[in-house]
Amino acid sequence: MTGYSGPMRVLSGIQPSGGMHLGNYLGAIRKFVDLQHEYDCLFCVVDMHAITVWQDPAKLREQTFHIAASYLAAGVDPNIAAIFHQSGVRAHAELAWIFNCVARLGWLDRMTQFKDKAGKDKERASVGLYTYPVLQAADILVYKATHVPVGEDQKQHLELSRDIAGKFNHDFKVDDFFPLPEPLIKGPGARVMSLRDGTAKMSKSDASENACIFLKDDADAIARKIKKAKTDPEPLPSETDGLAVRPEAANLVGIYAALSGRTDAQVLAEFGGQGFGVFKPALADLVVDKIAPIGAELNRLEADPGYLAQVLEEGAARAAAVADPIVRDVKEIVGFLV
Numbered sequence: 256m257t258g259y260s261g262p263m264r265v266l267s268g269i270q271p272s273g274g275m276h277l278g279n280y281l282g283a284i285r286k287f288v289d290l291q292h293e294y295d296c297l298f299c300v301v302d303m304h305a306i307t308v309w310q311d312p313a314k315l316r317e318q319t320f321h322i323a324a325s326y327l328a329a330g331v332d333p334n335i336a337a338i339f340h341q342s343g344v345r346a347h348a349e350l351a352w353i354f355n356c357v358a359r360l361g362w363l364d365r366m367t368q369f370k371d372k373a374g375k376d377k378e379r380a381s382v383g384l385y386t387y388p389v390l391q392a393a394d395i396l397v398y399k400a401t402h403v404p405v406g407e408d409q410k411q412h413l414e415l416s417r418d419i420a421g422k423f424n425h426d427f428k429v430d431d432f433f434p435l436p437e438p439l440i441k442g443p444g445a446r447v448m449s450l451r452d453g454t455a456k457m458s459k460s461d462a463s464e465n466a467c468i469f470l471k472d473d474a475d476a477i478a479r480k481i482k483k484a485k486t487d488p489e490p491l492p493s494e495t496d497g498l499a500v501r502p503e504a505a506n507l508v509g510i511y512a513a514l515s516g517r518t519d520a521q522v523l524a525e526f527g528g529q530g531f532g533v534f535k536p537a538l539a540d541l542v543v544d545k546i547a548p549i550g551a552e553l554n555r556l557e558a559d560p561g562y563l564a565q566v567l568e569e570g571a572a573r574a575a576a577v578a579d580p581i582v583r584d585v586k587e588i589v590g591f592l593v
């Protein structure tokens with residue numbers, strides 16, 4: 256963060272493009288719950304990012320409430336952290352345009368997520384999908400956020416945000432106007448893998464519904480998915496080295512460690528030498544114990560969209576009060592009439 260001396264602030268966001276899953280929970284939301292007591296926090300439902308690929312409008316609204324309800328159900332307190340929808344704070348779009356003129360095409364050409372999402376037919380991808388990481392930089396820097404809790408898959412986007420902040424500061428000769436935001440990635444759960452393929456990230460868009468544990472899954476669904484999880488025939492190793500070439504085993508041990516607050520080594524000290532016939536039921540009990548109560552609270556909150564709308568509206572007003580003066584300063588720096 257070099258010489259930046261502004262307040263410490265946390266921002267993160269989740270796309271309302273599908274059901275919230277264990278990867279989102281362990282990689283992101285769970286960290287939000289702890290961070291809210293340490294920092295000034297803003298947690299966003301990034302609906303503008305979601306529409307970079309087609310979203311059914313009615314479903315988009317429903318999913319926006321789903322993400323907001325997930326934040327709350329996991330323990331984010333709207334009286335402490337601002338919970339809001341990205342499109343409810345205009346400053347994101349305003350700063351994104353200015354950043355589109357700061358970021359270089361070559362930087363965006365290197366973004367792996369665009370390549371993955373656009374696939375072979377990139378001529379048909381939306382322009383928004385291409386400039387997606389620029390909007391993400393605006394999400395963060397419009398609040399001068401200094402810390403960004405995310406899963407490992409967001410690392411490259413965070414590096415781009417730092418590059419944009421640095422280039423803006425440099426080009427306009429405003430040293431340390433923007434902080435260079437620090438990603439908060441480390442810790443167990445930063446990369447939860449598919450239950451059907453230990454080399455692929457757990458993702459809401461996985462073709463097999465058994466690949467992904469959703470926060471809304473009930474105890475039976477959770478137990479069934481873990482029972483069906485792909486494994487190998489060997490018993491668990493006693494040392495973490497033994498997980499190196501066993502991605503599925505490593506993933507399940509990692510999930511157990513993340514949810515029980517232990518290290519992989521501690522989990523293997525207990526389960527090493529045991530087969531999956533013993534480990535899977537223990538893991539299923541743990542996941543049910545930790546996730547099912549969140550799912551129940553999520554269902555309760557989703558039944559009250561009026562309350563969720565109020566949380567988002569109040570959160571958006573709080574967020575705008577932080578962002579608007581920053582965007583005003585940016586416009587002045589750039590040479591716009593303010």
Ligand code: TYM
Binds near residue numbers: 267271278282
């Ligand atoms: P999204 O919506 O794909 O995911 C939301 C958060 O969940 C994390 N995550 C995972 N963590 C561990 N294992 C997994 N399998 C897994 N899958 C997802 C993601 O790393 C993320 O933290 N571009 C972002 C949204 C965004 C954003 C922002 C994030 C927009 N603006 C500003 C931070 C700051 C995204 O698509 O996340």
